[in-house]
Amino acid sequence: MFNIVLVEPEIPQNTGNISRTCAITGSPLHLVHPLGFSIADKHLKRAGLDYWKYLDLFNYESFSEFEHLHPNCRFLLCSTHGLTQYQNIQYKTDDFLIFGKETAGLPKELLDRYAKDTVRIPMCDGFRSLNLSNAVSIILYEALRQNRFLGMT
16 A cells, blocks of 8 residues: 655645545545645545545644654655656555645755655656646556555456
8 A cells, every 4th residue: 555645735626536546546645734625625525526435534734743643654755856757666565655736846845855755757848747636646556566556456
């Protein structure tokens, strides 16, 4: 199982789509506040469809609280500024795959602190980034593939 972490997500539809991906892969979803929407948002619920009841959802008031509650865990920060292409990482079950908000990504301070554990998806020059829910899917499914889709059929 892999943990998906969204740091200050802003768009409810993206978080809803990601929640659905997490539910069908057995991946807990961790939301670091502040959020750009309410958990009760109709767009969030609609995007997640009827998968919410299968989702392991955790909320944190800050990234500091998240770090404090998960000592000795491996954090992989996913960013367009990451040093290692996503397919060149050896993913381990229980890794935390961490993604930033849609408009700004992860804070530079976090990327600097975890520089050796930053991951990126290759893209053509001149483009800002992929859609957040697509990026989560790409990296999560590579991690699952490397681990032979453990627990999935």
